[in-house]
Amino acid sequence: MHEYPERLKQFLQAFSRLADDAEGDEHRIISSGSKLLADLVRHDDWLPERYSLPHPQYYQQYLLYADPEDRFSVVSFVWGPGQETPVHDHTVWAIIGMLRGGERAESFEFGASGEAMRSLGVQLLSPGMVESLSPATGDTHRVSNQYKDRVSISIHVYGGNIGRISRHVFNSTNGVPKPFTSGYSNESEVGTLTGGLEKVTATVEGAPSVATGLGLQDRLG
Numbered sequence: 194m195h196e197y198p199e200r201l202k203q204f205l206q207a208f209s210r211l212a213d214d215a216e217g218d219e220h221r222i223i224s225s226g227s228k229l230l231a232d233l234v235r236h237d238d239w240l241p242e243r244y245s246l247p248h249p250q251y252y253q254q255y256l257l258y259a260d261p262e263d264r265f266s267v268v269s270f271v272w273g274p275g276q277e278t279p280v281h282d283h284t285v286w287a288i289i290g291m292l293r294g295g296e297r298a299e300s301f302e303f304g305a306s307g308e309a310m311r312s313l314g315v316q317l318l319s320p321g322m323v324e325s326l327s328p329a330t331g332d333t334h335r336v337s338n339q340y341k342d343r344v345s346i347s348i349h350v351y352g353g354n355i356g357r358i359s360r361h362v363f364n365s366t367n368g369v370p371k372p373f374t375s376g377y378s379n380e381s382e383v384g385t386l387t388g389g390l391e392k393v394t395a396t397v398e399g400a401p402s403v404a405t406g407l408g409l410q411d412r413l414g
Contacts, residue, residue: 195382195385195386197258198239198240198241199239200233200236200238200239201233201239201240201257201258204229204230204232204233204267205258205267207229208226208229208265208267208350209260211225211226211229212260212262212264212265219286219327219329219352222265222286222352223286223288223325223327226288226350227288227323227325230288230290230323230348230350231290231321231323233290233348234290234291234292234320234321234323234348235321237292237293237320240269240292240346240348243255243379244257244269244271244379245269245271245293245344245346246271247271247272247273247276247344248271248273248378249273250273251273251276252270252271252272252273252276252277252278252338253269253270253271253378254268254269254270254356254375254376254377254378255268255269255270255271255377255378255379256268256356256377256379256383256386257269257348257386258386258387259354259383259386259387260354260387261387263353263354264352264353265350265351265352265353266350266351266353266354266355266356267348267349267350268348268349268350268351268355268356268377269292269346269347269348269349270346270347270348270349271344271345271346272294272296272337272338272344272345272346272347273338273344274338274340274341274342274343274344275337275338275340275341276337276338277335277336277337277338278335278336278337279335279362279363280301280310280333280334280335280362280363280364280365281333281334281335281360281361281362281363281373282328282332282333282360282361282363283326283328283332283351283355283358283360284328284332284358284359284360285328285351285352285353285355285358286325286326286327286328286332286351286352287325287326287327287332287349287350287351287352287355288323288324288325288349288350289318289323289324289325289326289347289348289349289350290321290322290323290347290348290349290350291318291319291320291321291322291323291345291347292320292346292347292348293320293344293345293346294320294338294339294340294343294344294345294346295317295318295319295320295338295339295340295345296317296318296336296337296338296339296345296347297315297316297317297318297336297337297338297339298315298316298317298318298324298334298335298336299312299313299314299315299316299334299335299336300312300313300314300315300316300331300333300334301313301333301334301335301363301365302331302333303333303368304368306368307367307368308367308368309365309366309367309368310333310363310365310366310368313331317339318347333363335365354387355375356374356375356376356377356383357374357376358374359372359373359374360372360373360374360375361373
């Protein structure tokens with residue numbers, strides 16, 4: 194049984210009810226789910242320290258919860274100073290909420306075959322802000338920590354178990370894709386983070402630390 198902070202527990206229960214009621218309606222999930230996530234990241238008093246630890250070289254992707262029916266997953270992204278992703282897609286909807294620090298997201302579209310990908314602009318996220326992505330409207334971007342001197346943390350909700358989904362990274366100079374599956378930085382405890390919410394309980398201090406994993410960059414090497 195995994196123990197959750199009360200604020201996160203309430204968010205997971207509310208999002209699970211939304212998934213039940215929406216019955217796969219992506220627009221409804223993103224619209225209502227964005228409000229739920231905004232309420233969660235409005236507070237910075239609930240994320241356990243072990244899910245806020247940076248890696249000196251790679252950003253970290255900590256699984257917080259995976260729905261047992263694979264309808265959604267919740268992930269803590271921890272960005273060390275100056276860390277960034279390659280250009281990548283998701284293949285499922287995503288809702289991103291900024292908890293701490295700042296995030297820079299640059300969206301891309303494909304050019305003609307073999308041509309460089311075109312930037313569609315940059316969005317900067319600060320604490321409390323929420324954005325969303327969907328394959329239906331464009332879900333290809335590159336994300337980085339806004340800051341070169343501090344850690345940033347964002348909370349992501351995806352329309353599936355994102356660490357198990359086959360996706361793509363792209364060479365931005367020619368649009369050539371490369372498949373990847375990201376996994377999680379806390380793989381050692383993933384089994385305890387997937388299950389029915391009837392098993393969710395309030396947190397207790399002093400839970401064991403998770404293993405330090407490597408970020409997406411390592412899995413692309």
